[in-house]
Amino acid sequence: MLQKLMWVGIWLAFMGAPIGDLLDGNHTTVPTVLGWLGLAGFVTVYLALVLRHTARPMATATVYGLLGFLAVLALTLSLTLGSPWLVLFVYVSVSCGATLSLALASWAILVTTATMTVIGTHTAHVADVVPDLVIPTLLGGFAMTGVRHLIRTSVELREARATVAQLATNEERLRMARDLHDLLGHSLSLITLKSELAGRMLPGHPEQAAKEVADIEQVGRQALADVRAAVSGYRRMTLPAELAGARTVLNAAGIQADVPTEAPGGLPAAEEEVLAWVLREAATNVVRHSGARHCTVTLDVCQTLDGRFLELRVRDDGRPRPGAPAPDPGHGLTGLRERLEKVSGVLETEAGRKGFTLTARIPLIPDASGIPLVSGP
Known part of the structure; x- marks a missing residue:
């Protein structure tokens, strides 16, 4: 969680421009207050969306709704407060890369970058917008797409390893069950039959009953030897x-x-x-x-x-x-x-x-x- 927060927090460095714009007193009291509230809401939704979705995917409707909220807020603040707020589109691009599928994220990142460029041509000089914001918006979005894919791959790999381990455990249990059945099934059945036979012979034919008891002892000893041999194969000496x-x-x-x-x-x-x-x-x-x-x-x-x-x-x-x-x-x-x-x-x-x-x-x-x-x- 800490590593993920550090990676996502790197992009918060771009917030210096809108924060500086509010602190410089370039706006009246009402726009300044609304700007602080909008910035706080934007950062909160951005962190919640990126951090939560990469760990446990949200519902599709929830993702689309939060992305729409970020896009509308970035558009509104950029048009009303000026070019320093265009950096919010960088976070919209990163959010798209972190939450949408690869094909959909690619189109969303390109549309976000184009929208920011169009707005920038009306609020600032084009030479300032293109190198300073377009490249971070594209790189940030596609980089987050790669990070999301890496996270998904790691999760799937852990799940696959756990599945393989469980299958191996189940297979070993089945093997032990088969071996014990093969080792003891016949011997125990024979012991049961001979015990019943000895019980019926005991009153009238003690000598024959004694012979059956001797056979039972022999079968039991052989079964015990087989079990010991099998167990020595399961348990390695240390x-x-x-x-x-x-x-x-x-x-x-x-x-x-x-x-x-x-x-x-x-x-x-x-x-x-x-x-x-x-x-x-x-x-x-x-x-x-x-x-x-x-x-x-x-x-x-x-x-x-x-x-x-x-x-x-x-x-x-x-x-x-x-x-x-x-x-x-x-x-x-x-x-x-x-x-x-x-x-x-x-x-x-x-x-x-x-x-x-x-x-x-x-x-x-x-x-x-x-x-x-x-x-x-």
Whole structure:
């Protein structure tokens, strides 16, 4: 609104001529008072028409009526008070450009300029009227036509973007609904049928009922696995969420957790998701296999001979508990290495008397040097 007012207010600089004419005392008391009233009414209608119509179009009859009022007032004041009031036709031209269609505005601007020129030839020297008023009247009107078209285009673009976003949201909802229906429709129907069958068999055939119950359990587990797989595709893992999750799971296991509260910004989605997986797997292994009392997680930007890297390090002070199951290499460290290789990253592990350390590094592109340094509190 302020920018629009500034743009429209630029043209008020031409009001210096009629204001100066009133202040110079060139007229008697009655014409001076009527001139001030006419000027105030003209400016009020002009601002209301231009500012309101560019934001929210008025009714066609209202626009025509206000434009007619401005034209009549400019004509009357110019004929009665003299050539300084010819500048009012500049505002009539600007108003036409701001409110009328392009074709109609072009004709209205030309007619307004011609009318002002004709009146000017009778009230002032032609050499003063043509360069000083005709050019501003034409430029002001057509410039406002362009501004109005730009405003309309911007509004339509915002509306189109909102429509596209809404359509994308609706399409995603439909996709999720289709996927859930495909995943659960058959499984839930089968569970319902087998539950009814087991209920009928239970009094007289307990062994067959138990078989049906076992089938129900199997179908339920498969449906749960399908839902988890589908949800993992909808929801991308992020570092901030996994940092909070690691802190929670470590504390719940009675392990003192030293975990950063913030993650680096500006990371590509693929790299961030890989580091989130590494952190989740590392925290799980600490809880399940280490027997540690303390675990430290750090995120640092480091410089090596091969370039700059973002390094995630998970260090614990525990030792494997006797009889504790070993991590499954297919879903553990081997899986993490495969994920890191997809983003040109590396995984290092170090087992010692004072605990286990897992380090993951991913390269940073040259223009990502502004990534903030994040470390544990």
